[in-house]
Amino acid sequence: MALRLSTEILSLRTRHPFVIARGGNSDYRTVLVRITDEDGTEGWGEAAATRFYGETLETVQAVLPEYGALLGDDPWQLEAIEARLERAIRRNAAARAAISAALHDLVGKRAGVPVWKLWGLDPAAAPRSTFTIGMDTPERVRLKVEEAGEYPILKIKLGGPDDLGMLRAIRGATDRELRVDANCGWTAVQAIRMLPVLEEFGVTVLEQPVPPEDHEGLAQIRRRASIPLIADESCVTSADIPRLAGIVDGINIKLAKCGSLREAMRMIAIARAHGLMVMVGCMIESSLGISAAAQVTPLVDIVDLDGAALLSNDPFAGASIAGGQVALSHAPGLGVQRR
Ligand code: MG
Numbered sequence: 001m002a003l004r005l006s007t008e009i010l011s012l013r014t015r016h017p018f019v020i021a022r023g024g025n026s027d028y029r030t031v032l033v034r035i036t037d038e039d040g041t042e043g044w045g046e047a048a049a050t051r052f053y054g055e056t057l058e059t060v061q062a063v064l065p066e067y068g069a070l071l072g073d074d075p076w077q078l079e080a081i082e083a084r085l086e087r088a089i090r091r092n093a094a095a096r097a098a099i100s101a102a103l104h105d106l107v108g109k110r111a112g113v114p115v116w117k118l119w120g121l122d123p124a125a126a127p128r129s130t131f132t133i134g135m136d137t138p139e140r141v142r143l144k145v146e147e148a149g150e151y152p153i154l155k156i157k158l159g160g161p162d163d164l165g166m167l168r169a170i171r172g173a174t175d176r177e178l179r180v181d182a183n184c185g186w187t188a189v190q191a192i193r194m195l196p197v198l199e200e201f202g203v204t205v206l207e208q209p210v211p212p213e214d215h216e217g218l219a220q221i222r223r224r225a226s227i228p229l230i231a232d233e234s235c236v237t238s239a240d241i242p243r244l245a246g247i248v249d250g251i252n253i254k255l256a257k258c259g260s261l262r263e264a265m266r267m268i269a270i271a272r273a274h275g276l277m278v279m280v281g282c283m284i285e286s287s288l289g290i291s292a293a294a295q296v297t298p299l300v301d302i303v304d305l306d307g308a309a310l311l312s313n314d315p316f317a318g319a320s321i322a323g324g325q326v327a328l329s330h331a332p333g334l335g336v337q338r339r
Contacts, residue, residue: 079262114329171201253296
């Protein structure tokens with residue numbers, strides 16, 4: 001009997017408006033994907049659409065039933081199913097990532113083991129996760145830092161109207177490790193001008209300072225930077241990695257960009273072959289989506305899986321980053337339960 005796919009919209013709310021260089025919001029909607037096999041075993045995944053990568057709630061809802069009709073009847077055929085879906089309707093990575101997560105959850109449950117265990121990984125090898133402070137007024141930044149009390153590494157969003165004000169506000173409030181993500185908000189000239197400022201404020205990692213296609217800019221920045229430069233928006237799938245080798249120090253993998261857990265594993269292997277650092281990140285999504293991404297954390301250098309930790313109404317419990325420590329569930333599949 002063919003695998004059945006059903007969906008449900010999840011309404012998520014962040015504790016504070018989450019503002020980055022492209023704008024921000026408090027209300028997010030993602031799609032829960034449920035895949036059911038003939039015995040009634042369910043696998044779950046979450047699609048967190050991002051307009052920047054060409055997806056919306058509506059495109060996800062439109063494409064999921066089309067992908068659902070192509071699942072076949074054997075969830076263990078993970079490689080074949082994922083290839084078939086991508087060939088049939090390209091792009092739509094967040095929708096495909098939700099299906100990939102649901103299939104891995106399903107086979108893990110059928111085998112009675114967590115996905116990380118199926119892959120032979122050690123959860124204790126996962127690095128600590130950052131917690132993100134979005135752009136805000138100095139007063140509210142101080143409040144957010146206080147709320148982020150338990151997280152040892154903070155990531156701040158720059159590329160806005162008052163980067164220096166953000167850096168001063170955060171450094172005035174904490175001496176914790178600080179990483180910066182400019183979300184394409186600078187030109188190469190601006191980024192190079194910011195490098196000594198970032199150094200002065202003790203920033204340890206710089207993520208995506210310039211627009212995705214500005215590879216020359218990335219190369220110029222990297223030549224002058226004393227901290228690792230990570231490509232996020234410039235690195236969508238494994239096919240982007242060879243071109244980035246030599247012009248950045250690492251890549252940021254997100255399931256909603258690359259479209260599947262298996263593609264994430266390919267990206268890790270290819271990045272390593274090119275001598276690159278590997279980071280795993282997320283969108284604003286619940287603990288369901290975070291639990292899928294968290295399965296690869298034992299293989300990476302930098303973890304930024306705070307999507308669910310930023311929420312005030314997470315509908316799921318699974319992998320967590322409480323206190324910055326990635327804690328993978330020992331329950332089968334993705335180890336996710338409804339709260
Ligand atoms: Mg980023």
